[in-house]
Amino acid sequence: MKSLITVIGLTLASTIVVAADSSATAAYVGNADQGKSKSVTCAGCHGADGNSAVADYPKLSGQHATYLQSTLKAYRDGSRANAIMAGFAAALSDEDIADLAAYFSAQTPSTGAVEADLVARGQQLYRFGDSAKGISACAACHGPTGAGVASAVFPSLKGQWAAYSETQLKAYRDGQRQHVMMNGVAKNMSDADIKAVASYVGGLQ
Numbered sequence: 001m002k003s004l005i006t007v008i009g010l011t012l013a014s015t016i017v018v019a020a021d022s023s024a025t026a027a028y029v030g031n032a033d034q035g036k037s038k039s040v041t042c043a044g045c046h047g048a049d050g051n052s053a054v055a056d057y058p059k060l061s062g063q064h065a066t067y068l069q070s071t072l073k074a075y076r077d078g079s080r081a082n083a084i085m086a087g088f089a090a091a092l093s094d095e096d097i098a099d100l101a102a103y104f105s106a107q108t109p110s111t112g113a114v115e116a117d118l119v120a121r122g123q124q125l126y127r128f129g130d131s132a133k134g135i136s137a138c139a140a141c142h143g144p145t146g147a148g149v150a151s152a153v154f155p156s157l158k159g160q161w162a163a164y165s166e167t168q169l170k171a172y173r174d175g176q177r178q179h180v181m182m183n184g185v186a187k188n189m190s191d192a193d194i195k196a197v198a199s200y201v202g203g204l205q
């Protein structure tokens with residue numbers, strides 16, 4: 001009897017330890033103040049508030065924390081390949097990533113602009129896609145205003161530098177950036193389609 005109680009006691013104890021461990025991992029919520037101090041390293045390229053000054057560096061301001069976390073982890077584990085970001089992400093713990101994501105997601109994105117002669121084609125692709133070419137409507141996932149969906153990890157696109165979005169769409173098309181949904185969306189897009197829709201989302205507010 002005594003040994004049976006000991007066994008039950010041990011089982012209970014280990015169950016409690018396991019439960020406490022997994023809740024500690026899941027429960028960490030990013031802290032924006034911590035993120036702000038950790039973001040000093042990022043500011044030179046992405047801007048202090050995540051509004052980068054030039055199109056070489058994507059804007060991070062107002063981006064969903066869910067997406068910022070998932071893409072920083074992808075740079076860290078190499079599933080998203082970029083030499084510069086691989087170096088920065090390698091130095092980040094899960095907690096750093098959560099703090100940085102909390103900080104940048106809380107910043108206000110600066111507005112961008114659309115090139116007037118690209119609006120018509122860009123808007124058509126964004127809202128309706130092109131069924132003849134097999135291109136899905138962007139709005140179905142990224143939302144009518146380009147705000148994305150945090151819970152589904154659909155990134156916000158609005159106000160992003162057109163040149164950055166263009167590079168990413170080409171990387172999805174050519175398979176340099178792997179993501180099953182976006183590889184499928186981009187595979188039938190021409191350079192002109194990509195340029196138009198990248199410009200269009202840059203002008204969304």
Ligand code: HEC
Nearest residue numbers: 041042044045056057058068071072081082084085088100
């Ligand atoms: C030396 C310049 C530089 C620094 C410093 C830098 N980055 Fe970047 N970052 C880049 C470039 C360039 C890209 C675009 C890479 C690509 O095409 O995948 C990028 C992309 C990103 C992205 C992806 C954005 C998106 O919309 O998918 C995130 C998130 C990011 N950086 C976060 C950070 C954080 C957090 C830090 C600081 C810890 C940081 N970066 C420091 C240059 C930099």
Ligand code: HEC
Nearest residue numbers: 136137138140141153154155165168169179181182185197
């Ligand atoms: C089925 C859902 C879906 C559709 C439709 C879709 N996207 Fe996406 N998009 C995603 C997801 C999910 C990601 C994040 C992928 C990743 O982590 O690499 C993404 C990422 C992107 C990115 C990279 C964002 C960044 O900050 O690096 C761009 C640009 C983009 N999409 C543009 C478009 C455009 C333009 C269209 C329409 C032609 C479109 N998407 C249609 C789901 C979708």
